[in-house]
Amino acid sequence: MTILDRVAATIDSRKLANGGDPATSYVSKLFAKGDDAILKKIGEEATELVMAAKDARAAGDAGKVLYECADLWFHSLVLLAQFDLTPQQVLDELARREGVSGIAEKAARPDA
Numbered sequence: 001m002t003i004l005d006r007v008a009a010t011i012d013s014r015k016l017a018n019g020g021d022p023a024t025s026y027v028s029k030l031f032a033k034g035d036d037a038i039l040k041k042i043g044e045e046a047t048e049l050v051m052a053a054k055d056a057r058a059a060g061d062a063g064k065v066l067y068e069c070a071d072l073w074f075h076s077l078v079l080l081a082q083f084d085l086t087p088q089q090v091l092d093e094l095a096r097r098e099g100v101s102g103i104a105e106k107a108a109r110p111d112a
């Protein structure tokens with residue numbers, strides 16, 4: 001089991017339907033608040049990642065980029081769980097795209 005699978009399993013166990021307790025679990029607290037709270041965190045964490053990258057360029061230190069990226073990935077895992085999706089499904093989508101040039105794919109779209 002990969003770390004993504006293990007964290008996803010923990011997140012799933014934090015759903016209120018699975019006995020998660022918002023008093024003791026950050027993830028359960030997010031699930032209790034619902035879609036908007038989770039989406040707000042995704043927006044915040046994405047912005048924090050952007051700022052960390054800008055700072056990293058200025059300071060020549062990319063350490064904070066890793067930290068903020070982990071925050072964004074973690075909250076994305078919570079969002080996936082909210083929609084009963086799994087990290088494996090995202091990995092499968094990346095695998096499906098593997099080797100297909102983004103430029104060629106875009107050019108092949110019907111509206112291109």
Ligand SMILES: N=c1c2ncn([C@@H]3O[C@H](COP(=O)(O)OP(=O)(O)OP(=O)(O)O)[C@@H](O)[C@H]3O)c2ncn1[C@@H]1O[C@H](COP(=O)(O)O)[C@@H](O)[C@H]1O
Nearest residue numbers: 007010011014024025026027028029041044070071074075
């Ligand atoms: N990977 C994480 C993880 N990364 C970040 N966070 C939390 O995400 C929260 C938001 O981070 P911020 O820096 O934005 O903090 P903040 O500004 O105070 O945010 P708010 O509380 O205001 O939303 C913090 O409480 C972090 O501790 C995480 N909380 C949990 N996990 C994983 O989820 C598991 C289950 O966590 P619990 O449900 O809390 O037991 C843990 O064992 C970990 O594996």
